[in-house]
Amino acid sequence: xxxxxxxxxxxxxxxxxxxxxxxxxxxxxxxxxxxxxxxxxxxxxxxxxxxxxxxxxxxxxxxxxxxxxxxxxxxxxxxxxxxxxxxxxxxxxxxxxxxxxxxxxxxxxxxxxxxxxxxxxxxxxxxxxxxxxxxxxxxxxxxxxxxxxxxxxxxxxxxxxxxxxxxxxxxxxxxxxxxxx
Amino acid sequence: xxxxxxxxxxxxxxxxxxxxxxxxxxxxxxxxxxxxxxxxxxxxxxxxxxxxxxxxxxxxxxxxxxxxxxxxxxxxxxxxxxxxxxxxxxxxxxxxxxxxxxxxxxxxxxxxxxxxxxxxxxxxxxxxxxxxxxxxxxxxxxxxxxxxxxxxxxxxxxxxxxxxxxxxxxxxxxxxxxxxx
DNA sequence: ACGCTTCTATGACAGTCGTCATGGACGGGG
DNA sequence: CCCCGTCCATGACGACTGTCATAGAAGCGT
Numbered sequence: 001x002x003x004x005x006x007x008x009x010x011x012x013x014x015x016x017x018x019x020x021x022x023x024x025x026x027x028x029x030x031x032x033x034x035x036x037x038x039x040x041x042x043x044x045x046x047x048x049x050x051x052x053x054x055x056x057x058x059x060x061x062x063x064x065x066x067x068x069x070x071x072x073x074x075x076x077x078x079x080x081x082x083x084x085x086x087x088x089x090x091x092x093x094x095x096x097x098x099x100x101x102x103x104x105x106x107x108x109x110x111x112x113x114x115x116x117x118x119x120x121x122x123x124x125x126x127x128x129x130x131x132x133x134x135x136x137x138x139x140x141x142x143x144x145x146x147x148x149x150x151x152x153x154x155x156x157x158x159x160x161x162x163x164x165x166x167x168x169x170x171x172x173x174x175x176x177x178x179x180x181x
Numbered sequence: 182x183x184x185x186x187x188x189x190x191x192x193x194x195x196x197x198x199x200x201x202x203x204x205x206x207x208x209x210x211x212x213x214x215x216x217x218x219x220x221x222x223x224x225x226x227x228x229x230x231x232x233x234x235x236x237x238x239x240x241x242x243x244x245x246x247x248x249x250x251x252x253x254x255x256x257x258x259x260x261x262x263x264x265x266x267x268x269x270x271x272x273x274x275x276x277x278x279x280x281x282x283x284x285x286x287x288x289x290x291x292x293x294x295x296x297x298x299x300x301x302x303x304x305x306x307x308x309x310x311x312x313x314x315x316x317x318x319x320x321x322x323x324x325x326x327x328x329x330x331x332x333x334x335x336x337x338x339x340x341x342x343x344x345x346x347x348x349x350x351x352x353x354x355x356x357x358x359x360x361x362x
Numbered sequence: 363a364c365g366c367t368t369c370t371a372t373g374a375c376a377g378t379c380g381t382c383a384t385g386g387a388c389g390g391g392g
Numbered sequence: 393c394c395c396c397g398t399c400c401a402t403g404a405c406g407a408c409t410g411t412c413a414t415a416g417a418a419g420c421g422t
Contacts (some may be wrong), residue, residue, distance in 0.1 A: 013281025015197040031400040089284045099280035100194025103270045146331030212370040
């Protein structure tokens with residue numbers, strides 16, 4: 001159910017996804033939603049966000065290569081695949097949630113930040129393993145994350161995966177240069 | 182009125198901004214909306230998007246420096262300023278619209294893409310003026326745009342402008358290297 | 363004074379939203 | 393057997409949404 005919620009948020013954003021859509025997509029009884037999520041919609045999308053963050057972190061940890069540029073390519077690969085396969089219907093859940101539930105002090109701001117942090121922490125850890133010195137690892141992680149998110153956005157708007165390939169190719173040398181620096 | 186619509190979209194996203202909110206924010210009579218925008222909400226946010234794209238393109242053209250890294254810093258500067266000044270309430274309208282109106286074949290997909298294209302075309306033109314050879318200019322523009330958009334996202338989620346400073350500093354050398362290459 | 367166009371005001375409409383309340387099914391311990 | 397906690401089902405509520413229809417105000421050339 002949180003999975004269905006995550007997918008719908010990725011497609012349409014938080015506000016545009018209704019509870020009724022989620023339970024229907026999950027083939028779950030509507031009465032169950034209120035039983036398992038007494039916190040209502042906020043709780044549901046919060047869990048979906050955190051789940052997404054963990055998923056992304058796990059994917060980062062799975063990288064078995066030896067270079068930062070390879071890690072970046074590893075991060076971009078599933079997006080390239082899925083955007084093309086699903087015809088650019090789904091974007092990044094963190095971006096979707098941030099776009100329409102980040103202003104003010106919504107109940108979602110915490111989970112959004114937490115999901116992003118888990119993702120970035122995983123990247124920082126991976127960069128450390130690859131030989132990026134402490135201090136540079138965090139900077140490099142925000143650079144990678146920024147560029148990746150932006151490339152996802154461009155690819156989705158253009159309905160063309162090339163932005164992802166472009167940033168992976170052009171950013172690679174810069175990322176690898178941080179290892180020996 | 183399209184200005185007010187743009188600001189509200191930047192804050193809350195497309196779906197979450199109601200017509201009534203926009204007209205109230207613009208201090209305009211509600212009856213006027215339907216007179217000037219017979220196309221309804223889609224027309225209003227479309228015009229807001231195109232206006233935003235033109236605004237961004239104009240800002241790009243205003244750059245008077247001589248290096249790509251300087252151009253990138255010039256692009257990031259207003260975001261750094263405004264995010265901090267407005268307490269991270271407003272993000273990028275293109276991102277907001279893409280996040281919840283980009284799936285399927287909404288009436289907004291065209292304007293979203295058009296706004297982004299105007300922005301990118303302006304960057305490509307500016308890079309050409311700075312001595313970036315044709316062929317590399319487009320790649321560099323998507324890299325700059327991706328990284329900028331992503332950094333805006335990170336800054337907003339974190340409520341901290343440092344991601345913008347980080348990417349400007351770290352991406353600078355790579356951008357300038359394209360001039361003599 | 364009149365008619366006409368342009369603009370404004372306001373109420374109503376059908377629809378959807380998130381949430382809640384009530385009531386029925388199921389199943390294991392007293 | 394019965395009771396009771398967990399789970400499912402469904403209808404209703406109030407508060408929205410975007411859109412439309414009708415009616416009034418203001419300006420203006422004739």
